[in-house]
Amino acid sequence: MFPVSDHELQQSPGLSGLAGCWKLAPGQALSLRPRVAGVLRIRQGRAWATLGERPRGHGPDAGDYFLLPGEQLLVQPGRHLVLESLDQGALGFEWLPRAPAPAPAPEPLLQPLADLYVAARLAGDASRRLLCGLASTALALLVGRRGVGPSRP
Structure with a gap:
């Protein structure tokens, strides 16, 4: 002091x-x-x-x-x-x-928001393709099991 x-x-x-x-x-x-x-x-x-x-x-x-x-x-x-x-x-x-609060600057915020929007669209597309791939794989496994193995009367 x-x-x-x-x-x-x-x-x-x-x-x-x-x-x-x-x-x-x-x-x-x-x-x-x-x-x-x-x-x-x-x-x-x-x-x-x-x-x-x-x-x-x-x-x-x-x-x-x-x-x-x-x-x-x-x-x-x-x-x-x-x-x-x-x-x-x-x-x-x-x-x-206490310094006065700075006025919000929209310019620096617009680019990160645009990046987040693009990332969300890409993540949505990737999730959709993943679910389609999982569904087709599960269907192929189910169809494959029915055709394989002994048949029951």
Whole structure:
């Protein structure tokens, strides 16, 4: 984990460089306005996270979250996140920015679908020929057995 200061995060050119594990010293607060959605995950200590501009009540309604190790909080782009430790020790946390979902690209999907269609037709034709071959072999065996061996009265 790396120590982090409020100044470093506010001056960062992009959130992608902040992905990773960080430590926040006791008594220090972190203010962050992410440009992309991300997940704040607590790794060590207890955290008090405030999310939002104007309080509207108590607890999560006011934008206050109390997080334990392993818990996480989704932060939308442009929201104001203030984070600090509730303990006397350092707060270890992880910031995981979420890249926007790419738009589906139909071109790369069309070729595999066409290949699957051709493969299914070939498999169907092969199955049909196999069944015809098995049926004719079974018929030949049955006809052959009737003509061979002693006849019964």
